[in-house]
Amino acid sequence: EAQVTQNPRYLITVTGKKLTVTCSQNMNHEYMSWYRQDPGLGLRQIYYSMNVEVTDKGDVPEGYKVSRKEKRNFPLILESPSPNQTSLYFCASSFGAGTNTEAFFGQGTRLTVV
Amino acid sequence: GENVEQHPSTLSVQEGDSAVIKCTYSDSASNYFPWYKQELGKGPQLIIDIRSNVGEKKDQRIAVTLNKTAKHFSLHITETQPEDSAVYFCAARGYSTLTFGKGTMLLVSP
Numbered sequence: 001e002a003q004v005t006q007n008p009r010y011l012i013t014v015t016g017k018k019l020t021v022t023c024s025q026n027m028n029h030e031y032m033s034w035y036r037q038d039p040g041l042g043l044r045q046i047y048y049s050m051n052v053e054v055t056d057k058g059d060v061p062e063g064y065k066v067s068r069k070e071k072r073n074f075p076l077i078l079e080s081p082s083p084n085q086t087s088l089y090f091c092a093s094s095f096g097a098g099t100n101t102e103a104f105f106g107q108g109t110r111l112t113v114v
Numbered sequence: 115g116e117n118v119e120q121h122p123s124t125l126s127v128q129e130g131d132s133a134v135i136k137c138t139y140s141d142s143a144s145n146y147f148p149w150y151k152q153e154l155g156k157g158p159q160l161i162i163d164i165r166s167n168v169g170e171k172k173d174q175r176i177a178v179t180l181n182k183t184a185k186h187f188s189l190h191i192t193e194t195q196p197e198d199s200a201v202y203f204c205a206a207r208g209y210s211t212l213t214f215g216k217g218t219m220l221l222v223s224p
Contacts, residue, residue, distance in 0.1 A: 004157075033212075042120075042203060042216035043158070050210065058211060059115065090157055102148070103212060105157030 002027045006091050006106035013081055013113055021076045021109050023091030031094045031101070032074040033058065034066065036087040037108075043090065049074055050096075081113040116141040118206050120215025127194050128223055135218045137204035138186040146207040147180060147187050151200045152217075158203055162189070194222045 004025045013019055025032065033048035035058075045058030049068040063085055065077040074093075078085060089109045094101040117140040127133050139147075145166040150158035164171045164178045164187065171178050175194075180187040191198055199222045204215045 035214075040123075040216060043214040045211055045213070048211060056210070059213075092157075101146070101207075102160045102163070105150075105159070107157050108155075 002104070004091055004093050004104050004106040006089075006109050009107060009109060011109060011111050013111070015082055015113060016080050019078050019081060019111075021078075021089060021091075021111070023074045023076065023106060024072050025074075025091075025093040025104070026072065027093060027095075027104065028071065029093035029095055029104075030071070031096050032068065033092050033103075034064070034074070034076050035090045035092065036060065037090060038087050046076070046089075081111075083113050085111065086113050087111060116144055116206055116208055116211070116213040118204060118213050118215040120204050120218060122218060123216065124219045124221070126221045126223065129194060129196060131194055133191045133194050133198070133220055133222075135189045135202055135204065135220075136186060137188070137206075137215050138184075139206040139213075140185065141206070141208050142182075142185065144206040144208045144213075147178070148205050148207070148212075149176075149178060149189050150203045150205065150214075152203065153200045161202075191220075194220075196222050196224050198222050 034046040035043040047066040049055045091106040092103045094103045120137045148163035151161045152158045177190045
């Protein structure tokens with residue numbers, strides 16, 4: 001089954017404790033991205049990757065890191081989480097960044113930083 | 115960068131009525147406009163999309179219209195059903211990023 005898998009689904013952590021949210025896709029997609037979803041703000045892009053070893057900032061990259069060492073994986077790293085990073089996070093993938101490229105989303109990771 | 119405005123933020127209709135959600139975008143270079151439906155506890159899922167060289171597209175009860183001159187596009191759902199209740203997002207894609215509107219919560223009452 002074609003899918004984007006995120007782990008964990010739920011995470012509660014303390015301020016400053018490094019964490020990683022994993023994302024993996026099995027569709028051989030080149031383009032992957034991370035979004036955060038907050039009430040009243042919709043989906044905002046954090047980082048994206050157009051291919052292996054190619055990453056770039058989205059609209060809200062502060063406090064986040066990503067890496068793309070393999071085509072299928074695109075982990076999101078919070079080196080020193082803060083309470084304002086409490087949010088619902090989605091990973092997405094698509095064949096490319098051009099036209100007619102449906103983005104497939106994972107199930108989401110609900111992160112709480114206390 | 116691209117800016118996408120979406121209205122209304124909430125929409126309540128009776129079963130069988132039509133629902134319309136409208137979006138505007140700012141970047142004239144954007145050329146792909148998808149609509150996503152997000153059900154509770156799930157990730158967004160594509161329901162329909164339209165490219166800049168097309169003015170209208172229909173898929174059963176769902177249709178999308180695009181006016182490139184005015185930079186706005188709309189989602190139309192006819193004969194709404196309770197299972198249409200969800201949050202709907204419009205989006206616009208330029209060269210490398212997909213920018214979303216803030217979402218519309220659609221509530222369909224039986």
